Amino acid sequence: MTATVESSSTRRILVATDYADCSIRALDWVADHLAQNDDEIILLHAVPEDLPLIDVEYGELSVVASENSLRERAFQQAEKNLGEWAQTFVEAMKKKKINVNVKTEVDYGSAGPLIVSKCEKYDPTLVVVGSHGKSTISGLIMGSVSSYCLHHAQRPVLVVNQTCSH
Secondary structure: OOOOOOOOOOOEEEEEOOOOHHHHHHHHHHHHHHOOOOOEEEEEEEEOOOOOOEEHHHHHHOEEOOHHHHHHHHHHHHHHHHHHHHHHHHHHHHHOOOOOEEEEEEEEOOHHHHHHHHHHHHOOOEEEEEOOOOOHHHHHHHOOHHHHHHHHOOOOEEEEOOOOOO
């Protein structure tokens, strides 16, 4: 007797980004080593809920703005940035003749817990995060998103460190 297991050929890869260099490296790593035809790539960005009330956009003429207006502007900017990242990623994949479906999501929250909660929503095959390369001590004191994901996500997590090469 032969048992067959049905599986979806589509892999779902969740890539968390904070727009730092380590996030660029993580997305580049996905493009160079992981992405395949028909993969679904989910780009995720967390907008912190505790934004400062000082808006430094106006340089020396900083003004105090309402927390809601700053959060809304940060959210809108994050959506714009993530859309641009998605478009760039899709174009890079097309040059490699790889057809991927890219979704973007911006949400409010602390990065680590938000990534873990989105794992429950999307059920990704893999979670990819970049590492800022904080030392063990500063990572313990300040917290590390990659460490949080490694310990709490119920999915495989790939951490792309800051010294990875292509």
